Amino acid sequence: MLHFYYGVMGSSKTAQLLMQRYNLQQLGLKVAVLKPAIDTRAEHDIVYSRVGLQAKAEIVLQPDHSIKEQLNWLAIQRAHNDFQFVLVDEAQFLSAEQVQELADLSLDLEIYCYGLRTDFRGQFFPGSAALFRLAEDIQEVPGGLCWCGKKATMNTRVDPEGNVIREGEQVLIDNQQDIRYMGLCYRHHREGKSHA
Ligand SMILES: [Zn+2]
Incomplete structure (x- = not known):
């Protein structure tokens, strides 16, 4: 199934992704973390949360990368092909084509995308728009607050x-x-x- 967990800047999307990864790994489940290359907040393959958690992404996606090819490559590197879970950070930066690939891959995998709904003008990012079209499970990551104390959207x-x-x-x-x-x-x- 393809899941989209969206939230505003300052909600704890990446922290939630990293906790989910930890929990899955504790159960012995195989997880791959992906991130689009455009996020340069930290080292380019580090998935980094403001609350201090971080992990190394297995795959850094370029805009023209095929996610299917990248996962196949990773499975060969790791000498197994049994990823059950794929977690994507900053998923708003995926291309529509990459989200379509994820939707197709989600027939066999549990795929969790974390990202922003809209940009600073209130417009969809391409990745978010595609995820709203195609994700079967869409949930808001709560926690982002405006300075006035109301929910930040x-x-x-x-x-x-x-x-x-x-x-x-x-x-x-x-x-x-x-x-x-x-x-x-x-x-x-x-x-x-x-x-x-
Ligand atoms: Zn306010």
Whole structure:
């Protein structure tokens, strides 16, 4: 089955992925962790959570990679082909074609994708749009809060002074540019208020 666990920036998506991986491994189940190459928050093959958990991704996906080929390659490297679980971090950065591959692979595998629903303009990422179309199980990862204490639903790009940015490229990675991201409630996203 293909699962999509979506959440706003600041919800604990990656921490949840890493705990799921740990729990599966404790049971002796075979897990592969994938991440798209675009996430450069940490070393490029490290899946990293703000709360301090981290793990090495088995596969770093380029946009033109076939996930099926990559998993086959991994199975050969590991001398087994019995992955039961595939966990994907930052799944919003998958291409629609890659999500289609995951949907086909999910006939034989349990595949959990963790990612953002929308970008800083409130538009779908290609990977998220495809996951909403194709995932059989869609759940929200709770926990993201606006500064006002309400549930955060909108990913917001802000400049160093805290001004809300509404235009620009869909993907700009924080820490590399002069921007950062925060989750706001819809009211404060709409009003452009990133602090009290
Ligand atoms: Zn708010």
